[in-house]
Amino acid sequence: MERVYLDYAATTPTDPEVVQAMVPYFTEVFGNPSSIHHCGQEAKEAIEEARAKVARLIGAQDEEIIFTSGGTEADNLALTGVAVARESKGNHIITTSIEHHAVMETCHFLEKRGFQITYLPVDEYGLIGPEDVRKAINNRTILISIMHANNEVGTVEPISPIGEIAREAGVYFHSDAVQTVGHIPVDVNKLGVDLLSVSAHKLYGPKGVGALYIRKGTKPASLMHGGEQERQLRAGTHNVPGIVGLGKAAEIAQQEINEEAARLTGLRDRLINGILERIDHVRLNGHPSSRLPNNVNISVDFVEGESLCLTLDLEGICTSTGSACSSSNLEPSHVLMALGLPPEQARSSLRCTLGKWTAESDIEHVLGVLPRVVARLRAMSPLLRKPLAGEESNGHGLEKNKS
Numbered sequence: 001m002e003r004v005y006l007d008y009a010a011t012t013p014t015d016p017e018v019v020q021a022m023v024p025y026f027t028e029v030f031g032n033p034s035s036i037h038h039c040g041q042e043a044k045e046a047i048e049e050a051r052a053k054v055a056r057l058i059g060a061q062d063e064e065i066i067f068t069s070g071g072t073e074a075d076n077l078a079l080t081g082v083a084v085a086r087e088s089k090g091n092h093i094i095t096t097s098i099e100h101h102a103v104m105e106t107c108h109f110l111e112k113r114g115f116q117i118t119y120l121p122v123d124e125y126g127l128i129g130p131e132d133v134r135k136a137i138n139n140r141t142i143l144i145s146i147m148h149a150n151n152e153v154g155t156v157e158p159i160s161p162i163g164e165i166a167r168e169a170g171v172y173f174h175s176d177a178v179q180t181v182g183h184i185p186v187d188v189n190k191l192g193v194d195l196l197s198v199s200a201h202k203l204y205g206p207k208g209v210g211a212l213y214i215r216k217g218t219k220p221a222s223l224m225h226g227g228e229q230e231r232q233l234r235a236g237t238h239n240v241p242g243i244v245g246l247g248k249a250a251e252i253a254q255q256e257i258n259e260e261a262a263r264l265t266g267l268r269d270r271l272i273n274g275i276l277e278r279i280d281h282v283r284l285n286g287h288p289s290s291r292l293p294n295n296v297n298i299s300v301d302f303v304e305g306e307s308l309c310l311t312l313d314l315e316g317i318c319t320s321t322g323s324a325c326s327s328s329n330l331e332p333s334h335v336l337m338a339l340g341l342p343p344e345q346a347r348s349s350l351r352c353t354l355g356k357w358t359a360e361s362d363i364e365h366v367l368g369v370l371p372r373v374v375a376r377l378r379a380m381s382p383l384l385r386k387p388l389a390g391e392e393s394n395g396h397g398l399e400k401n402k403s
């Protein structure tokens with residue numbers, strides 16, 4: 001069966017050019033970059049090249065990039081690292097109610113250890129108000145952590161004005177940019193962040209590698225203890241092929257970013273408008289314009305998101321409901337709940353995320369299949385019943401079950 005993959009926010013396929021760049025670092029250039037001999041130094045050189053490429057993509061200096069095992073580790077290092085390092089200055093951290101679990105669960109961990117966390121609410125589109133951030137700062141605040149774009153609904157947050165507020169208050173500012181780096185322009189100076197998380201597998205690089213940007217002068221504590229790698233901030237022998245892969249992915253992204261963002265925005269809008277035209281009782285979740293170029297998130301009334309996702313899978317279409325990371329959890333998505341959706345609408349969400357290998361024909365295919373799948377599921381839905389004789393139809397030929 002021909003498959004249409006629309007789950008690029010969960011992970012992207014590794015670009016074949018990236019794979020090609022990585023291959024020699026498994027067998028030919030296999031030295032430990034900490035070794036002083038030729039084999040080690042060759043590997044070290046490759047790491048430094050990759051560091052420069054990642055730095056260039058986000059407007060950073062090379063030495064401000066620390067390689068990690070991915071976005072989750074970068075988020076953990078940013079939050080726990082700053083919390084531990086600045087404990088004597090204060091114990092208050094500001095974040096949002098729509099962060100990825102990598103930030104959310106780290107906050108819960110810190111909360112249990114005596115830190116006070118403010119989880120700022122968002123508006124109906126998932127936007128944070130910069131003034132709410134300003135108001136939440138107190139003299140114990142040591143860190144603000146606000147994601148650049150939300151992984152579920154695609155809303156892009158007003159990071160620059162928050163960066164200014166953080167700088168004025170002298171508070172460290174971290175942003176989880178796992179969904180934006182490589183997809184929309186990211187410049188750490190324009191954003192005004194001190195720390196920023198990156199994950200390779202979201203930008204056509206390999207899984208299990210990422211980076212944390214740490215502005216010069218910002219000093220989180222290390223969470224890993226052992227060797228002196230990565231300026232003593234991340235002990236452990238480097239994942240050389242992975243880091244080379246991240247570097248190559250960053251280099252390719254830099255070349256393609258503007259054109260690809262424009263192409264995907266066109267496909268995204270075609271999919272959104274096509275769905276809204278063809279299926280009634282559907283709502284777009286997330287911001288209509290301050291939105292990732294590749295994100296479509298809808299709630300389809302009277303249908304469970306899980307059923308929709310699984311039925312589409314049987315049709316060869318890979319999507320997700322809520323966040324892929326929480327797809328084993330039937331609790332409604334914390335992000336959709338934070339946007340104010342009632343639980344039944346939060347449970348009826350479908351996320352389609354597009355990417356480099358999404359073609360116009362894929363979008364047309366989905367627009368052909370989705371109305372049929374939704375109609376079939378609605379016909380079986382316990383959330384609906386057939387209209388009784390003399391009762392007005394709601395347009396599906398079905399009535400919402402009021403019981």
Ligand code: PLP
Nearest residue numbers: 070071072100102151176178199
């Ligand atoms: N942050 C965000 C916004 C994400 O979307 C993800 C992955 O889904 C992560 C962090 C975790 O990144 P990784 O899978 O590299 O650990």
